[in-house]
Amino acid sequence: MKILHVMLLFHTSLQLVCDKRKITAHIGNEFLLRCTYDVKMFRFNKKYWCRGESRSTCEVLSDSEDKHSHRIQVVDAGWNGLYVRVTKLQIEDTHVYWVGIDKIYADIMLAVDVNITQVPVSKPIVLPLTSLRDRSSCWGTAVTTRCSCTSGTQVRYTWYQQKSHKDLLLHNSSDLVLDCGMMGKDRSNFYYCTARNDISIQQSNILSVQVLLPGNSSCIYTLHIPGQAVYDCADYLDVLDFGNQSLQSNQSLQSNQSLQSNQTDRRPSGCRRRAGIPLWYFWLRWSAFAALLITFCIVIKCTQKRHRKRVTKSKKIKV
Known part of the structure; x- marks a missing residue:
């Protein structure tokens, strides 16, 4: 058989x-x-x-x-x-x-x-969903980036933050939202994504973020994405520095005025004067007032003395 x-x-x-x-x-x-x-x-x-x-x-x-x-x-x-x-x-x-x-x-x-x-995944690329031409990151606005493959079936995406000791898993998603609170006080941050399915896995190039001015709610940072135009935030920093200098100048001026006022208040009451008026002017004004008062008193006394003489002379004539 x-x-x-x-x-x-x-x-x-x-x-x-x-x-x-x-x-x-x-x-x-x-x-x-x-x-x-x-x-x-x-x-x-x-x-x-x-x-x-x-x-x-x-x-x-x-x-x-x-x-x-x-x-x-x-x-x-x-x-x-x-x-x-x-x-x-x-x-x-x-x-x-x-x-x-x-x-x-x-x-x-x-x-x-x-x-x-399944179709093997291709090397993923990182694309900004928020326009980098507007340089919104220079004002601290959140920027969304997307991990994408040109080929592959049933692709699963994962975002990581690159660390010196061990890479940190951020989340399983194709999109990554960058904002001030996420980056914290770190001046340099590095991210990458992976694309995988049941038969292959690929890693993207590194997305670098440079924080120029850290802050939880308001910061200035730039993104450097492979294949995208490079930009900086120098003009935004100049505007910020000018504003800080103006604020410091105003604070310094207010502080000096407050100090001068305090020093003036510490003088004796007889020496107090208004800002901008010399001291000799007060002495001259009070001296003139005193001379005028003395002259007025002398005129009154002389007038009274003449009146008495007239009254006395009138009485003698009648007698």
Whole structure:
């Protein structure tokens, strides 16, 4: 019986030969299988493509007479060969298949192993979703960056912060939001993302962030993303320095005025004067007032003395 089985397989191999016995393809792609057969004997026999672990359990999916199947096509080109084309591949398409020729008593069948895998991920790139031309980071505004692959199926993204001792896992997402609170007091920060699926993993280039002015809610920082234009925040720092200098100047002026006022208040009450008026002016004014008061008193006394003399003279005349 075993010898008969071997002879049957050998006889089948002479009547039906395919260019592949194992096929590996990616999700979403397609494959084309080419076979040759004994055209003189089986030119008008139906050919088919079926799925199953064994000949007896094989389920026919499409045949050479089926004109309505769109994903699976079996084309009998006679002397040019027999072609099986399967498109829009999915993981579920991984199985054992058979190329068959319909024949009385026993079909001619040849097994083909098909393995569908995910598309390997490409090297991810980092792209800013917030326009860097606006240099919004110079005002401390949050900037969103995205990790993206040009190829790969069922890709999973993860962001890390690069540390000297051990890289820190930030979160599992394609987007990373950078803000002042996230960076803290560190002057230099480095980030990267990874893209992976079940068959491959790739790491992006380093995204560097330089903090020029740290702060939890208000800071100034720049981003250096590979492939993106480099910018700085020098003009923003100049504006900030000018503002700080103006504030310090105002504070210094207020402090000096307060000190002068305190020094003036410590003088004796007789020496107090208003700011900007010399002391000799006060002495001159009070001296003039005193002279005027004395003159007024002298005039009053003289007037009274004259009045008394007139009264006395008038009394003597009457007597």
